[in-house]
Each structure stands twice: as C-alpha cells, then as structure tokens.
Amino acid sequence: MYETILVATDGSDPANRAVEYALDLAASRGAVVHAISVVDTGRYGEPALSTTEIVVDELEDFARDLLADIEERAEARDVEFVAECCHGEPHETIVAYADEIDADLTLLGRHGASRTGHHIGSVADRVVTHSDRPVQLV
Numbered sequence: 001m002y003e004t005i006l007v008a009t010d011g012s013d014p015a016n017r018a019v020e021y022a023l024d025l026a027a028s029r030g031a032v033v034h035a036i037s038v039v040d041t042g043r044y045g046e047p048a049l050s051t052t053e054i055v056v057d058e059l060e061d062f063a064r065d066l067l068a069d070i071e072e073r074a075e076a077r078d079v080e081f082v083a084e085c086c087h088g089e090p091h092e093t094i095v096a097y098a099d100e101i102d103a104d105l106t107l108l109g110r111h112g113a114s115r116t117g118h119h120i121g122s123v124a125d126r127v128v129t130h131s132d133r134p135v136q137l138v
C-alpha cells in the first residue's frame with residue numbers, strides 16, 4: 001500500500017517521532033522514505049549578504065545535519081532514503097514535494113519546534129488543509 005513515504009522534519013521531538021514511525025513503516029513495507037526539511041523563508045526571508053544570510057546558512061546546516069542523521073538511521077534499517085533541504089513556506093513546500101514524488105503518505109509531527117500549548121501546529125494544520133494526499137500527524 002505504501003511505496004513512497006514523505007516525512008517532514010524540523011528537529012523537534014514530535015517530528016523525530018514522525019521520522020521513527022516513517023522508518024519503521026518503510027522497513028516493514030519495503031517503502032522509500034523521502035525526508036524534507038524546509039528553511040522557512042516566510043519567516044527569515046531569502047539571504048542577501050546580510051545577517052539574514054548568516055541565519056539562513058545556520059538553518060540550512062542544521063537541516064542538513066538532521067537529514068544526515070535520518071539517513072544513517074534509514075541505512076541501519078535497510079530503508080531506501082532520499083533527503084531534500086529546501087527554502088520556502090514550509091506547508092507549501094511540503095505539499096508540493098509530496099505531489100512531486102507522488103507520496104502515498106505524508107507524516108509530520110503534530111506540532112513543531114515553535115510549539116505553543118496542546119494545539120496542532122500551524123504547519124501541520126496547513127499541510128492537512130492543503131494536501132490532496134493522505135497526511136498523518138504523529
């Protein structure tokens with residue numbers, strides 16, 4: 001049923017639980033896991049030789065480190081893995097990437113790094129609202 005699973009990560013605990021679930025599911029089904037981490041240009045803007053460039057560079061480094069860690073965990077489970085680090089509005093980028101790879105399932109943490117209270121995070125809510133594909137919050 002699942003051949004292509006997309007999991008979005010921002011490094012938060014809920015996102016990490018979604019990653020673990022994606023890897024376990026893929027290992028049991030022989031699926032490919034695509035992991036995406038999006039540098040939020042809506043929040044930070046595009047870099048242009050300023051302090052914003054330094055912040056965005058640090059966020060990209062953090063995202064690449066997250067994806068490298070997930071790749072190691074995927075290899076340990078013998079799961080085929082693809083990583084994508086992008087710039088954009090997170091929900092738009094996640095939905096577009098899911099469409100691009102024809103994802104059978106998109107997994108996200110229930111709330112992300114900017115968690116406030118016990119509500120569904122804004123990115124998770126927007127992905128659920130705007131995606132025509134199956135989305136599961138973990």
